[in-house]
Each structure stands twice: as C-alpha cells, then as structure tokens.
Amino acid sequence: KAGVTQTPRYLIKTRGQQVTLSCSPISGHRSVSWYQQTPGQGLQFLFEYFSETQRNKGNFPGRFSGRQFSNSRSEMNVSTLELGDSALYLCATRGGAPSEQFFGPGTRLTVL
Amino acid sequence: QKEVEQDPGPLSVPEGAIVSLNCTYSNSAFQYFMWYRQYSRKGPELLMYTYSSGNKEDGRFTAQVDKSSKYISLLIRDSKLSDSATYLCAMSDDRDDKIIFGKGTRLHILP
Numbered sequence: 001k002a003g004v005t006q007t008p009r010y011l012i013k014t015r016g017q018q019v020t021l022s023c024s025p026i027s028g029h030r031s032v033s034w035y036q037q038t039p040g041q042g043l044q045f046l047f048e049y050f051s052e053t054q055r056n057k058g059n060f061p062g063r064f065s066g067r068q069f070s071n072s073r074s075e076m077n078v079s080t081l082e083l084g085d086s087a088l089y090l091c092a093t094r095g096g097a098p099s100e101q102f103f104g105p106g107t108r109l110t111v112l
Numbered sequence: 113q114k115e116v117e118q119d120p121g122p123l124s125v126p127e128g129a130i131v132s133l134n135c136t137y138s139n140s141a142f143q144y145f146m147w148y149r150q151y152s153r154k155g156p157e158l159l160m161y162t163y164s165s166g167n168k169e170d171g172r173f174t175a176q177v178d179k180s181s182k183y184i185s186l187l188i189r190d191s192k193l194s195d196s197a198t199y200l201c202a203m204s205d206d207r208d209d210k211i212i213f214g215k216g217t218r219l220h221i222l223p
Contacts, residue, residue: 004155033211042215043156043200056210090155098144098204098211099163103155 004104023091031094032074118214134185135201142203
C-alpha cells in the first residue's frame with residue numbers, strides 16, 4: 001500500500017507570493033489534515049478535511065486555506081507569503097480512528 | 113495550562129541504556145494516546161498507540177498510560193543509535209477527533 005505523498009518536497013518563494021501544496025492520501029483514507037511544523041512552535045494544526053468538507057480548523061489567519069477533491073486528494077494554499085511562513089508543512093491522512101493517522105514526508109517551504 | 117506538555121530535551125543517553133520519555137496532559141476526555149518518531153527532515157511516523165489506560169509493548173518499546181495522573185510515557189529498552197530522533201506524543205478524544213501534539217523530545221543516543 002502506497003503511503004502519503006506530498007508535492008513538491010521543497011519550495012522557495014519570496015514575500016508576497018502565494019503557494020499551493022498538494023497531498024495524496026493513502027488509498028481508502030478520506031480524512032486529510034494539514035500541519036505546520038517549526039522549531040519554535042512544534043507541530044501546529046492547520047485544518048482537516050473529510051469528504052471534501054472542512055471538519056476542523058486551527059488558529060491560523062485566512063491566508064491559509066485548503067480544499068479536498070472527490071478522490072480525497074487535498075491542496076493547501078498560502079497567499080501573501082510572510083517570512084514567518086517558512087516551515088515544514090505536513091499532511092496526514094486517516095482511515096478511521098485517530099490512532100490510524102499517518103504522515104507524509106512534508107513540503108519544506110522557505111520564504112525569502 | 114497547555115493541553116499537552118512535553119519536555120523538549122535534548123536528552124542524551126549512551127547506547128544500550130533505557131530511555132523514558134513522557135508527556136502530561138490536562139484534558140481528561142483524551143482516550144487515544146499515540147507516540148510518533150520523527151527523523152531529521154522527515155515526516156513523523158506512528159510508533160505506537162494505546163486506547164484508554166494501560167500498557168502496550170512492541171519489541172523494545174513500551175507505551176504506558178496513567179489516566180488518573182494524566183501522564184503517558186514511552187519506554188525504550190536497549191537503546192540503539194538509530195533511535196536518535198524526535199519523539200512526539202499525541203492524543204485525542206472520541207468527540208471531535210482533533211489530535212493534539214506535544215512539542216516533541218529530541219533524543220540523542222551516544223555511541
């Protein structure tokens with residue numbers, strides 16, 4: 001069974017630009033969650049999608065948005081990038097219980 | 113008070129030692145308790161999970177949950193160099209399925 005895949009793996013952008021990250025879940029997983037990980041703040045929850053609907057949302061500004069497609073693939077968008085958005089963005093997918101959540105390798109975003 | 117507290121370390125121990133990592137939490141509704149291991153520049157991988165109270169053993173790893181003290185731990189026996197990583201605890205309740213993570217403990221196994 002293929003794992004969670006994320007593309008691209010690395011991105012370099014400049015302030016003010018926008019970026020779109022993609023996540024393909026494990027086959028059969030309908031829940032996709034996004035996290036931001038930084039050395040100072042640790043793993044912070046952005047949002048979760050289930051069956052194309054946002055089910056949970058963290059405390060991030062509206063510049064961070066996401067969506068999920070009918071095949072469960074998900075995208076995350078960050079607009080008007082700031083230096084502080086530099087982080088590892090992780091996608092995690094789940095088949096059912098919280099104990100069945102698996103992470104992708106992440107997209108490392110650098111904002112210059 | 114944060115929902116989940118985890119000492120960030122770093123924790124350095126010699127190879128072969130027993131390592132105990134732990135987290136405390138404040139939400140008594142948590143029922144799922146997970147441990148993830150994250151190597152540098154990789155995504156976290158699920159190491160172990162327990163539901164409700166009790167112990168669970170898998171090879172050199174033992175996960176323990178004490179709900180009365182709101183305390184969970186991960187015991188690593190006969191530690192190996194490859195155990196050097198960041199260990200994140202995570203927990204969730206049955207209600208809204210939100211998973212709350214600790215900030216992670218950096219573990220260094222010394223040769």
